[in-house]
Amino acid sequence: MKALKRSPRGSSTAAGIGAYREAAGFTAVLRPKLRGAFLLHHLTRDDRPDFILHMSSVAAVFPALGQADYAAANYYLDHLARALDTPEHRVVSVQWVAWREVGMAVAAGVNEDLAFRSLRTRDGLGLIDAALCGGRPVLFAGEINYDSDLMSVLPTYDVALSANIEDKITTGLAALAERTKQNLARVREAVESTEVRLTGQPDGEYTDTERMVGRCLAHALGHPEIDVHADFRDLGADSIMALTIGNSISSCIGRQFDAVDLMSERTVVAVARLIETKYDADVRGDDGGGDDDAWLDELLTMPGE
Structure with a gap:
């Protein structure tokens, strides 16, 4: 200068x-x-x-x-x-x-x-x-x-929003809830139809939960074969992709899966173990009745709220 x-x-x-x-x-x-x-x-x-x-x-x-x-x-x-x-x-x-x-x-x-x-x-x-x-x-x-599903995360931050913006977000979230019901059904169907070959276990045996997590990864990342002990980041996943993977898992287990957990549990085996212990969900996919709106409301309540 x-x-x-x-x-x-x-x-x-x-x-x-x-x-x-x-x-x-x-x-x-x-x-x-x-x-x-x-x-x-x-x-x-x-x-x-x-x-x-x-x-x-x-x-x-x-x-x-x-x-x-x-x-x-x-x-x-x-x-x-x-x-x-x-x-x-x-x-x-x-x-x-x-x-x-x-x-x-x-x-x-x-x-x-x-x-x-x-x-x-x-x-x-x-x-x-x-x-x-x-x-x-x-x-x-x-x-x-206001047309994006990711809009739902904005009110969870400690940021003052104008009344006009809050009203628009409320209206958008109502429309989002209806779209989410329909989209989750489509996501679950797409994940369940995804074919993936799991590797990494010496005996070649994998739990239903591990197979479900593997399909969610394969659906998001496009891999036909996944090592259940491989770090997700080595497979091409990043912080943004974690939201997509978390949404796929949520659609399969029938309740909100916190995508933040994918920052610490970064293998198929680790995530499957987490689901079976922390979430205690029926990962086999049984509808089993119940209040679908209750778990959907939980899914729409993003981390940090």
Whole structure:
């Protein structure tokens, strides 16, 4: 910057690595944003630019499973903006949802509409202008996808929502409950028709629960053969895929399966054991009567509520 012989009009930080990480990789996720933002502030303290724009993420507000490191990195950017923003030298942090056409979400293949609608490039650029011309140090840049099943997770976070948004979510959840009844029946049928060969047990014997979990994995990941002792991540599963697998298991056992458990129990054998002990469900698939709406209500009550 000193080589420019003048202060730049503005600067931006936009580094990012978002994925499930072991403890050893935690620093690798935190470092690009924390160190980059800190150095940018340190190097411009005596010659402040007109603005600094930090590219934060929806993960700072609505973190997904396995994103504690990425959420913390973006949370730092948000609080840095709140601490340093002044009318003379704007410091703004924009909490982005996925961009549809460019960026990290495209590279990771998660640029479709999920709980939030993905942004077109021109809309994103317009939001940057709005953020820099506005008066707030932190701006959430995203639109709730009221047609998405993932919308149900939003009220479970400790985030204040406007009355208008809460009303729309309530209406959307009512429609979601009806769709879920129909979808779960279809998911269960699809899982039960999935063929998969289990391996890993010396005697070749597998419990009904292990076979069910294996079919759920095969249905989600597309593997014709699964080692019951293989780590799900080695099979291609990630924190987002865990929600799909958890939903498939829920449809088969007839009650909510907490997808968070897939972060600690990461093999077919481990998940089957968990189901048989913690959930105590009839994994054979007997309808057996009962109140279907009761377990559906439990399924729609996501973790954290």
